[in-house]
Amino acid sequence: xxxxxxxxxxxxxxxxxxxxxxxxxxxxxxxxxxxxxxxxxxxxxxxxxxxxxxxxxxxxxxxxxxxxxxxxxxxxxxxxxxxxxxxxxxxxxxxxxxxxxxxxxxxxxxxxxxxxxxxxxxxxxxxxxxxxxxxxxxxxxxxxxxxxxxxxxxxxxxxxxxxxxxxxxxxxxxxxxxxxxxxxxxxxxxxxxxxxxxxxxxxxxxxxxxxxxxxxxxxxxxxxxxxxxxxxxxxxxxxxxxxxxxxxxxxxxxxxxxxx
Amino acid sequence: xxxxxxxxxxxxxxxxxxxxxxxxxxxxxxxxxxxxxxxxxxxxxxxxxxxxxxxxxxxxxxxxxxxxxxxxxxxxxxxxxxxxxxxxxxxxxxxxxxxxxxxxxxxxxxxxxxxxxxxxxxxxxxxxxxxxxxxxxxxxxxxxxxxxxxxxxxxxxxxxxxxxxxxxxxxxxxxxxxxxxxxxxxxxxxxxxxxxxxxxxxxxxxxxxxxxxxxxxxxxxxxxxxxxxxxxxxxxxxxxxxxxxxxxxxxxxxxxxxxxxxxxxxxxxxxxxxxxxxxxxxxxxxxxxxxxxxxxxxxxxxxxxxxxxxxxxxxxxxxxxxxxxxxxxxxxxxxxxxxxxxxxxxxxxxxxxxxxxxxxxxxxxxxxxxxxxxxxxxxxxxxxxxxxxxxxxxxxxxxxxxx
Numbered sequence: 215x216x217x218x219x220x221x222x223x224x225x226x227x228x229x230x231x232x233x234x235x236x237x238x239x240x241x242x243x244x245x246x247x248x249x250x251x252x253x254x255x256x257x258x259x260x261x262x263x264x265x266x267x268x269x270x271x272x273x274x275x276x277x278x279x280x281x282x283x284x285x286x287x288x289x290x291x292x293x294x295x296x297x298x299x300x301x302x303x304x305x306x307x308x309x310x311x312x313x314x315x316x317x318x319x320x321x322x323x324x325x326x327x328x329x330x331x332x333x334x335x336x337x338x339x340x341x342x343x344x345x346x347x348x349x350x351x352x353x354x355x356x357x358x359x360x361x362x363x364x365x366x367x368x369x370x371x372x373x374x375x376x377x378x379x380x381x382x383x384x385x386x387x388x389x390x391x392x393x394x395x396x397x398x399x400x401x402x403x404x405x406x407x408x409x410x411x412x413x414x415x416x417x418x419x420x421x422x423x424x425x426x427x428x429x430x431x432x433x434x435x436x437x438x439x440x441x442x443x444x445x446x447x448x449x450x451x452x453x454x455x456x457x458x459x460x461x462x463x464x465x466x467x468x469x470x471x472x473x474x
Numbered sequence: 475x476x477x478x479x480x481x482x483x484x485x486x487x488x489x490x491x492x493x494x495x496x497x498x499x500x501x502x503x504x505x506x507x508x509x510x511x512x513x514x515x516x517x518x519x520x521x522x523x524x525x526x527x528x529x530x531x532x533x534x535x536x537x538x539x540x541x542x543x544x545x546x547x548x549x550x551x552x553x554x555x556x557x558x559x560x561x562x563x564x565x566x567x568x569x570x571x572x573x574x575x576x577x578x579x580x581x582x583x584x585x586x587x588x589x590x591x592x593x594x595x596x597x598x599x600x601x602x603x604x605x606x607x608x609x610x611x612x613x614x615x616x617x618x619x620x621x622x623x624x625x626x627x628x629x630x631x632x633x634x635x636x637x638x639x640x641x642x643x644x645x646x647x648x649x650x651x652x653x654x655x656x657x658x659x660x661x662x663x664x665x666x667x668x669x670x671x672x673x674x675x676x677x678x679x680x681x682x683x684x685x686x687x688x689x690x691x692x693x694x695x696x697x698x699x700x701x702x703x704x705x706x707x708x709x710x711x712x713x714x715x716x717x718x719x720x721x722x723x724x725x726x727x728x729x730x731x732x733x734x735x736x737x738x739x740x741x742x743x744x745x746x747x748x749x750x751x752x753x754x755x756x757x758x759x760x761x762x763x764x765x766x767x768x769x770x771x772x773x774x775x776x777x778x779x780x781x782x783x784x785x786x787x788x789x790x791x792x793x794x795x796x797x798x799x800x801x802x803x804x805x806x807x808x809x810x811x812x813x814x815x816x817x818x819x820x821x822x823x824x825x826x827x828x829x830x831x832x833x834x835x836x837x838x839x840x841x842x843x844x845x846x847x848x849x850x851x852x853x854x855x856x857x858x859x860x861x862x863x864x865x866x867x868x869x870x871x872x873x874x875x876x877x
Contacts, residue, residue: 310844327507328562335569336503336562339597343561356842374503375560406592407561 218281220245220378220410221266226275228261235261237434239275243378248404248411250421253431254452259414260382262431266412267301267380268292280377297325299378300371304386306363308355308370315341315351318370325374340369343403345395361388365396372403381413385420397423418457418465442466484508488516493548498555501563509566549574554585564590564597637834641764644756659762667728667763668770672777675723679716679778683785686710691793700794704804707786712813716778718865721824724771725857729832732763733853736836737846745837755837764829771825772818779817812877820868824861831857 219242226239235258243249253259264270266277268284277284282295308317319337322328328336341351344365355363364384371379384400385393397420403409404424415421421428422442429439430453438448445453456462484505487496495516501509551567553559571581586594648655690706736759739745748755787801796804835853839845 310842322503322562326503328503329507329510332506332510332562332566332569336565339561339565343596356840356844375562402596406589406596408589 217245219243220280221412222278223266224276224278226262226265226277227273228258228265228270229273234434236265236272239435241429241436241439243410243412245377245410246404246408247426248400248413248424250425250428251412251414251431252416252421252428252456257431258434259431263380263382263412263414267299268296297321297374298376299380300374300376301380302364302367302371302382302384304382305360306355306367308363308366310355313352313354314346314358314366317355317366318373320370321374337369337373340373341366343372344369344399361392364388368399372407375407377408377410379409379411381411381415383414383416385415385417390419393417393420396420400424418462419468422465422468486512486516492550494550494552496552496555498557500558501556501567502558502560503562506562506566513570548580548582550582550584552584553590556585559590559593561593561597564593568594568597634830634834637837638830640756641760641830644754644761647754647757648761654757655765656758656762659758660766663763663766664770666731667724667767668774671724671727671770671774674727675720675774675778676781678723679711679719680781680785682715682719683707683711683782683787684789686715686782687786687789688793691790695794700796701804703790703794704786704796704801705808707783707790708805708808709813711782711786712779712817714817714865716782717775717817717820717824718861720771720775720778721821721828721861722858724767724774724825725828725832725861726854728767729828729857730850730854732829732832733836733839733850734846736833737839737849740837740839741843741846759836760829760833763833764826767825767829768822771828772821775818775821779814816868816872816877820865823864823868827860827864828857831860 221241221243223239223241226236226241227234228236239262241262251259251262261270265272266279268277271285276286279295280298282291284292284295287295308314309320312320315334315337318340319333322333322336326333338348338351341348346362346365346369350358350362350366355366358366364387368381368384385396388396400411401424404411411424413420413425415425425442427439427441428445430437430445430448430450432450432452437450438445438453440448442457446457448454457466482500482502482504484497484499484501486498486509488494489496497509499505551571553567567583571583574581583594687703687707690710691700691703694700694703694706736745739759745755745759748758783805787798790796790801791798832853835849835856839849
């Protein structure tokens with residue numbers, strides 16, 4: 215990868231009172247890759263994600279996204295960068311007072327001047343991207359199931375064709391078939407839209423099928439960052455247990471079976 | 475933006491001779507409005523109009539209506555100079571092509587290869603999604619809404635009556651077996667709804683007593699009937715004001731918190747967990763709250779009566795120079811117990827209405843956290859409404875029995 219990384223974290227420290235979450239953490243996300251972020255519960259995955267997208271101000275260190283230093287840059291540059299990424303929160307974070315369609319079209323309405331009918335068509339297209347039927351367009355988020363809300367949230371994150379997509383546990387709470395469909399969708403979107411994805415996940419199947427590289431958050435920093443095969447060589451108990459445990463093996467076997 | 479400067483401008487040019495539309499720069503959601511506005515005008519201006527006019531798409535507004543195109547002219551959209559294309563742009567190109575083809579005009583995209591072809595395929599026009607039903611004629615729409623509102627109100631009232639029935643059923647169960655009553659939570663809610671409300675109720679009714687006495691005294695002074703200010707204060711405060719003010723404060727404080735508490739439990743599936751354990755949520759959640767309110771509201775109203783009389787006495791003393799002893803003597807002379815009793819009789823009914831409505835709406839919370847807020851507001855409005863309605867009914871009743 216000779217191109218400059220899309221996201222580059224340097225010397226990130228995060229402290230909440232006495233509690234140290236991250237210490238001198240470095241991370242690079244390259245263009246065009248799907249990066250998985252794993253770590254034990256409480257290891258600060260969500261805090262790291264929130265730090266990158268600017269919801270949590272790091273105690274020390276710098277965050278550069280698409281070449282913009284998110285702390286030094288002016289508000290205008292920061293906002294422009296923010297428009298080039300999409301974020302899918304765990305529960306979808308749809309605005310409950312808007313219909314699903316209005317939710318998806320919301321960034322279009324705020325940031326672009328395209329006509330209303332085209333706006334609706336674009337929103338409808340994104341809805342079909344994420345595999346939702348056109349009938350949910352007029353529904354309210356409270357009328358959808360958790361999985362559908364997540365998909366609708368993804369459609370909203372995708373509506374401005376972001377270069378960078380952050381996903382917080384996208385397959386958690388989905389049934390295995392829906393999770394698999396989600397993985398396929400992600401691969402297809404990546405292929406066609408030149409997306410770069412950073413996802414926090416605990417889904418081993420997702421890690422095996424979609425992630426190009428996996429970052430392991432342990433010991434308050436990125437302990438290892440490699441392909442899964444590379445990680446298997448890392449001598450760290452948690453990583454070994456994670457991938458060599460019964461679930462890890464099952465996921466690995468199913469991938470090998472699928473590849474043959 | 476240091477590493478790359480993404481082209482953010484769109485240029486489009488129409489070559490009339492070979493009907494070729496050349497796009498260059500970036501065709502993204504940011505630049506799309508230009509093309510959306512420019513395209514119809516350019517096409518209309520450059521293509522010699524023939525009588526064969528396209529039927530304009532029903533969904534587009536007049537401004538962006540399909541241009542009048544010649545049937546035979548094949549249009550080439552040249553994308554070779556295009557630096558960036560996003561899904562919205564691809565969708566628009568596809569839609570334009572589709573509309574042209576629908577009117578018998580060929581449309582070819584040039585330079586659509588590689589990943590761009592994938593994008594164009596992916597952004598195929600969505601199944602046009604006729605999700606909207608037929609729009610109703612406006613008065614019919616109003617009528618429909620009115621009907622829905624009436625039906626919903628009736629259904630809600632019936633559900634409230636059913637809820638009252640369930641409450642009585644649980645209460646009857648407690649009378650049969652008093653150990654079922656959760657004494658701890660009853661005492662807890664008595665503290666919450668009663669004791670904690672004392673300062674605000676006392677202060678408010680003290681002020682109301684002063685205001686009533688002050689206004690009455692000023693009016694009666696002009697007739698030389700000062701002393702009747704005491705009578706006026708007694709009847710107004712004991713019969714109506716203290717009760718109403720206290721009930722409204724309690725509806726705002728406790729009724730709303732009942733809805734919010736039970737609603738949060740409902741949203742968190744705690745109520746379902748209780749049911750699944752074979753426990754009666756009415757017994758555990760509703761009875762202690764409503765009983766606590768029924769027990770404490772009369773006490774609060776008594777306090778309110780006293781505070782209002784005190785406030786009134788001070789105001790009368792200040793304006794009319796009738797001191798506390800004279801005030802009490804006059805109060806003894808006029809205070810038939812009726813007014814006080816009338817006020818007190820009403821309180822348990824108000825408490826019942828406030829408590830039931832508060833709890834009832836708590837159970838109506840479903841799923842989203844938004845509905846907790848909505849239903850809390852609704853509960854306060856409805857309980858205040860029902861308190862005033864009940865008060866009016868009591869006024870008629872007590873007049874009829876000459877009390």
